[in-house]
Amino acid sequence: MRIHDTLTRRTVELVPRDPGKIAMYVCGVTPYASAHIGHARTAVIYDLLRRYLVHVGYAVMYVSNYTDIDDKIIQRAQAQGIAPLDLSNRYIEEYVEDMAELNVLPPDVTPRVSESIEDIIDLITRILANGYAYVSSDGVYFSVRKFGHYGRLSGRSIDEMRSGARVDVNEAKDDPLDFALWKLAKPGEISWESPWGKGRPGWHIECSAMSLRYLGGGFDIHGGGEDLIFPHHENEIAQSEAAFPGRQFVRYWMHSGMVNMGAEKMSKSLGNVMTVRELLKQYPGQVIRLYLLQTSYEKPLKFSLDGIGQAFSNYERMAEFETFVQELVKSSGGLIQGGDQDICDRFVREFDAALAENLNTSRALAAVYEFMTHVRRMVTEGHAATVDVSCAMKAFQSALWVLGLDETGAYMRDKMALVASRCNDLQTIAAEVGAAVDDQSAASDVLDAIIVKRQGARSAGQYDVADQIRERLRGIGIALEDGVDGVRYRIHGKQ
RNA sequence: GGCGGCAUAGCCAAGUGGUAAGGCAAGGGUCUGCAAAACCCUCAUACCCCGGUUCGAAUCCGGGUGCUGCCUCCA
Incomplete structure (x- = not known):
């Protein structure tokens, strides 16, 4: 290097x-x-x-x-x-x-x-x-x-x-x-x-x-x-x-x-x-770390909460992608109908080359973001060729390790801590919507109860109620996403 | 006073002679009960200003302007 x-x-x-x-x-x-x-x-x-x-x-x-x-x-x-x-x-x-x-x-x-x-x-x-x-x-x-x-x-x-x-x-x-x-x-x-x-x-x-x-x-x-x-x-x-x-x-x-x-x-x-x-x-430690890696190491870095907020979005994307690609490997047995076989090789080459050039982290991160987009596009489009997706997972995880952004488990733990810090708000919302919880319940249980309540409203066709609950949670930094495979939520540090 | 560094879109940011990476935000689309996520599209005739060198400059040279670091403890 x-x-x-x-x-x-x-x-x-x-x-x-x-x-x-x-x-x-x-x-x-x-x-x-x-x-x-x-x-x-x-x-x-x-x-x-x-x-x-x-x-x-x-x-x-x-x-x-x-x-x-x-x-x-x-x-x-x-x-x-x-x-x-x-x-x-x-x-x-x-x-x-x-x-x-x-x-x-x-x-x-x-x-x-x-x-x-x-x-x-x-x-x-x-x-x-x-x-x-x-x-x-x-x-x-x-x-x-x-x-x-x-x-x-x-x-x-x-x-x-x-x-x-x-x-x-x-x-x-x-x-x-x-x-x-x-x-x-x-x-x-x-x-x-x-x-x-x-x-x-x-x-x-x-x-x-x-x-x-x-x-x-x-x-x-x-x-x-x-x-x-x-x-x-x-x-x-x-x-x-x-x-x-x-x-x-x-x-x-x-x-x-x-x-x-x-x-x-x-x-x-x-x-x-x-x-x-x-x-x-x-903010989770991993988010702070990513924030610090967004700028070349020799340049002055002007501290800003807004910058950390951007890092939060980016880290969220990486953590989501990791889960996505892991599930993909499981469900596909490692091979999927996809497109470009070279995606992995190109990524690994560019990522290593970027860091080899005086630790160009901005460029290395750009490679990571592009890689995520390419893999997801490949899956979305579903071409005829068979692609080894487990190599994509390995390449991605290896890159995260080098960047020290591989602690997605710790990230989730930190996010739960942020949820816990909003326990009072969650209790209030639970009371408003009539979710069955007691004062002693942990924040995550309260949140789960609220989500169950909302799912009930959704299946009953009471979308206005469901949307209201979603808005209330968004107000305290918890964003609900209804997917085909269930409900997920994201936590945001900035409010 | 001496010696350095930096100035790229609303924000972050790469790019050191060949015609502006990437991300966040924003707008449009696909999907969705609606959103979100994901994917697609759009988003700097342009890189602080003025000169110069060159076929060609964000990139080199000269002169400005602004911000800043070290010269003292400091990551």
Whole structure:
């Protein structure tokens, strides 16, 4: 496949360090607050990359960290009167739950800073020994000017940054551009023993230590949000290559675009966030995931509820199609009288080709939509040729897996939860139409009773009554459909 | 101040030299008690503006305008 490499600014063929294997590292979150939709976007995108690589046959080793020690965590924990690691631990647990809802597969390894102190100390020791760092009054600093390639990833020169003059002034630094590898602890702060005194790692060093630990030097893909390009990833390169001079740290750098709230970037520090939790109350995780995949991963995504509503319609279509094609396979024994035998092959080829071109999800989704239309048309028209429809089902399900949209079961569960959230309304309607339910009945039972009532009206020819009931349900976001094989209903998150 | 990115129909969005994918919404049709779903049809002489290069540009170049990212914690 081809991917866009931030370092060379080119879209290039992905050539692994070891044939058939991909080693990838993605910067995870600093868990001091609930994950927002921007965090979700990054997680979903790299999860898609991983799934695609597995799909085309690679053995993938995927590492993603938690930066569970940093200034903000310490501050917040202090404010709440709890231990920093308790705070970060709580949000890590929350994050794991949220990502599971979005069908993000757990990475193979999820290292934490607090559990990687030894590796970090070893790495700093190496950097010091190689002369790229110095011990100062309040910690250990990296000498940016000693690293010749500094600024290559983010495309800036050391002198330009000087004119920016927004780098903080710190007496302990030899140069304002230098950054901390190890911070000596202030009284009462969480700390670990080190050759330079009790303290904790600076930001940046942990990702070098953890990625090198689990993947080794020169691993394949390093990813993260594009806001990490500078200084985080720039510094990672500097540290890692200073520790192991002459060896390339990472083969390809990938960066995912930001989610914007209105015109501005969504960020915890700006406070303009939409959390995943909040969204999951209104929409199934699969719908949110599809929403995030509708835009190319490198472009900014302007968050909108309307966009999620569109994703809802689309996901509904996919879920319905999956059921449809499964039933078709059952009823036809796998072969049907249809049309174009090539439909499957063309779909698989186009879908894979789209993702192979720097994860073009819009194009891949277009292939999925067209495929659904083609298969249904084939069945509708019923040509003379015999077509293997089980291959269509397999191709479709395989594509859904790659996109991580294969949790149709979870989708149905989430929809039922939305029905349950309307239990009061349903009870009201049941009372109005005289459906036989009691106050204790579950929402789905109440809904069933209403539907039974309506079917009774229909078979009695009382269409005005039936239509009224349908309208009432539509009013609370439940749409009834009378098919030849019974009644179905759809639930809509938007109202 | 320095270095980037983006601008395609009501909305989302692909497309980096060959004459505008796909989806949502909308309108019409088939089907249906009526709807919905499904299927069929319609829906940008046109890609922010002005120049230029070219047989040919949404795509390349120059100049504008607007929005935005990074330079400080950040996915």
